[in-house]
Amino acid sequence: MIYRETGQFKTSYAADQAVLRLREDRIGLAVILLLAYVAIPLLASEYWLSTIMLPFLIYALAALGLNILTGYAGQLSLGTGGFMATGAFAAYKLATAFPGLDFVVVLILSGAITAAVGVLFGLPSLRIKGFYLAVATLAAQFFLLWLYNKIPWFTNYSASGVISAPTRTALGIPVTGFEASVTAKYLFVLIVVTLLSLAAKNMTRLEVGRSWMAIRDMDIAAEIIGIRPLTAKLTAFAVSSFYCGIAGALWAFSHTGAVEALAFDIGVSFRVLFMIIIGGLGTILGNYLGAAFIVLLPIFLNNALLGLGMQEAVAMASHLEAMIMGALIVFFLIVEPHGLARLWQIGKEKLRKWPFPY
Amino acid sequence: MSTVEQRSAAVARRREIGEVVLAVENVELRFGGVTALADVSFDVRRGEIRAIIGPNGAGKSSMLNVINGFYQPQQGTIVWKGRRLRRMRPHFAAKSGIARTFQNIALFRGMTTLDNIMTGRILKMRASLLEQAVYFGRARREELEHRAFVEKIIDFLEIQHIRTTPVGKLPYGLQKRVELARALAMEPELLLLDEPMAGMNLEEKEDMVRFILDVNEEFGTTVILIEHDMGVVMDISDRVVVLDHGRLLADGTPDEVSRDPRVIEAYLGVVHD
Numbered sequence: 224m225i226y227r228e229t230g231q232f233k234t235s236y237a238a239d240q241a242v243l244r245l246r247e248d249r250i251g252l253a254v255i256l257l258l259a260y261v262a263i264p265l266l267a268s269e270y271w272l273s274t275i276m277l278p279f280l281i282y283a284l285a286a287l288g289l290n291i292l293t294g295y296a297g298q299l300s301l302g303t304g305g306f307m308a309t310g311a312f313a314a315y316k317l318a319t320a321f322p323g324l325d326f327v328v329v330l331i332l333s334g335a336i337t338a339a340v341g342v343l344f345g346l347p348s349l350r351i352k353g354f355y356l357a358v359a360t361l362a363a364q365f366f367l368l369w370l371y372n373k374i375p376w377f378t379n380y381s382a383s384g385v386i387s388a389p390t391r392t393a394l395g396i397p398v399t400g401f402e403a404s405v406t407a408k409y410l411f412v413l414i415v416v417t418l419l420s421l422a423a424k425n426m427t428r429l430e431v432g433r434s435w436m437a438i439r440d441m442d443i444a445a446e447i448i449g450i451r452p453l454t455a456k457l458t459a460f461a462v463s464s465f466y467c468g469i470a471g472a473l474w475a476f477s478h479t480g481a482v483e484a485l486a487f488d489i490g491v492s493f494r495v496l497f498m499i500i501i502g503g504l505g506t507i508l509g510n511y512l513g514a515a516f517i518v519l520l521p522i523f524l525n526n527a528l529l530g531l532g533m534q535e536a537v538a539m540a541s542h543l544e545a546m547i548m549g550a551l552i553v554f555f556l557i558v559e560p561h562g563l564a565r566l567w568q569i570g571k572e573k574l575r576k577w578p579f580p581y
Numbered sequence: 582m583s584t585v586e587q588r589s590a591a592v593a594r595r596r597e598i599g600e601v602v603l604a605v606e607n608v609e610l611r612f613g614g615v616t617a618l619a620d621v622s623f624d625v626r627r628g629e630i631r632a633i634i635g636p637n638g639a640g641k642s643s644m645l646n647v648i649n650g651f652y653q654p655q656q657g658t659i660v661w662k663g664r665r666l667r668r669m670r671p672h673f674a675a676k677s678g679i680a681r682t683f684q685n686i687a688l689f690r691g692m693t694t695l696d697n698i699m700t701g702r703i704l705k706m707r708a709s710l711l712e713q714a715v716y717f718g719r720a721r722r723e724e725l726e727h728r729a730f731v732e733k734i735i736d737f738l739e740i741q742h743i744r745t746t747p748v749g750k751l752p753y754g755l756q757k758r759v760e761l762a763r764a765l766a767m768e769p770e771l772l773l774l775d776e777p778m779a780g781m782n783l784e785e786k787e788d789m790v791r792f793i794l795d796v797n798e799e800f801g802t803t804v805i806l807i808e809h810d811m812g813v814v815m816d817i818s819d820r821v822v823v824l825d826h827g828r829l830l831a832d833g834t835p836d837e838v839s840r841d842p843r844v845i846e847a848y849l850g851v852v853h854d
Contacts, residue, residue: 240725433699440691
């Protein structure tokens with residue numbers, strides 16, 4: 224009774240084509256945006272912003288990138304970490320070579336560079352599929368990290384290999400490095416994530432998104448109606464890597480403040496893959512739910528275990544945390560293989576009828 | 582209305598049958614040692630409904646695959662709209678106006694009916710990736726234009742009620758209809774239908790026959806049809822090709838073909854008295 228389309232008529236295709244067709248959805252999104260842009264920066268502590276909100280947002284962005292490739296276009300990739308590292312190092316090289324450059328430009332350029340690298344490693348997808356492609360992208364992961372580790376040019380010949388991200392400004396406001404306030408970093412990342420999410424939503428519901436899904440669902444039929452598999456797969460790799468590259472650059476510049484290849488190892492690729500599987504393949508909302516699940520749940524579990532009086536056994540708590548986390552992942556995959564986004568979908572269906580059973 | 586009555590109504594509004602638009606000449610297709618098609622030639626005239634019949638394994642689907650470029654024949658040529666081609670390519674076929682449906686439905690199962698049909702318009706869309714990302718300018722204009730066109734097809738095939746249903750959840754008969762809708766969204770000149778009525782009940786079959794006739798008459802679309810239901814084939818097609826073991830057995834009007842003794846022997850069965 225609360226959430227339903229009754230009485231909300233559309234009289235033009237333009238209105239019917241809107242992203243949020245229902246008044247309830249628009250109100251819901253407005254509330255979330257208000258929370259994210261006003262309430263959280265005002266109320267949350269620096270600790271919350273820097274250790275919870277920033278990784279959550281950046282992981283959600285990386286998940287968005289991988290979901291475009293794997294969820295929408297059906298190309299399994301384990302190279303997410305490598306592409307994120309590419310974005311981070313591209314941003315570092317650009318920011319140090321052109322110190323006056325606005326950070327927004329740096330981000331866009333490093334995204335573009337990562338997109339080009341992604342297309343290069345996407346070329347095998349034209350001949351191989353599924354697990355075999357996953358192995359090919361795994362090669363990208365290892366090769367790229369090896370490259371950034373071994374070639375000193377990428378780290379500007381720094382001796383330690385760990386370099387701190389310089390402070391850079393967007394529209395005159397410092398948004399990266401030590402001089403930027405945590406709130407400024409948070410808001411900057413939030414704006415980037417909001418805009419890129421909107422762009423992803425648009426792409427996935429229009430022609431390019433349909434050609435990705437067509438390739439995913441039935442590549443033979445896609446070819447028959449005139450979709451070129453080459454173009455569709457490579458645009459998916461390009462857009463996906465663009466997103467991952469920006470996520471990597473933000474991770475290094477806005478979150479950790481250090482540019483290092485080790486921060487983007489294979490574990491990161493797997494984490495992002497878990498996020499999109501748990502959140503929901505082929506959905507936009509799922510990326511946030513998945514990222515929240517993977518980033519927030521361990522923190523919550525850790526605090527809960529400590530709260531239960533396990534202060535003495537910190538090591539024990541972290542083992543328990545890993546076990547509960549694993550059990551929960553298995554549980555969710557059994558209960559809802561289509562991810563948390565699907566649960567939300569089912570919830571909405573129920574809300575339509577509530578309080579009646581049908 | 583029975584199919585026979587529809588047929589006579591169709592005859593009354595008889596559409597023009599024009600020049601030869603597609604000719605298949607001496608096509609030979611082999612898979613290893615197996616010959617799927619051997620020296621097959623026939624032509625299709627603009628605006629006609631051309632049926633291909635034959636027992637299982639006769640090479641009917643292979644013929645369609647040669648016509649839209651999936652299979653590469655070892656020998657022979659295809660003349661399509663005056664162009665002689667050594668072989669067709671799927672993308673060129675789609676661009677030059679050949680659409681098809683498959684025997685085992687080839688829809689995009691994870692997408693809604695509307696999205697499936699919209700994919701049929703992809704070749705007509707020009708908006709760049711950037712325009713699509715911001716849903717502005719050409720991207721928005723095209724989306725709305727093509728949506729309006731697709732809605733016409735949805736009305737035409739009477740599938741308004743399943744517009745937003747993922748096609749994986751639809752019953753078989755409706756899936757077949759959505760697949761036809763997707764092919765029609767391409768505004769094809771030549772429509773290849775691979776057993777559009779297989780596995781349907783009588784009512785669904787009658788609907789499908791009505792749609793095929795309507796498409797043929799209203800849009801003037803040329804149709805090549807593979808079908809096992811002899812009643813339907815004899816009723817709606819202008820000319821029939823009969824294949825058997827990859828060879829052309831007979832070619833002619835339904836009447837001629839059904840009286841051909843070789844066809845009767847190989848396919849329709851011999852009456853023993």
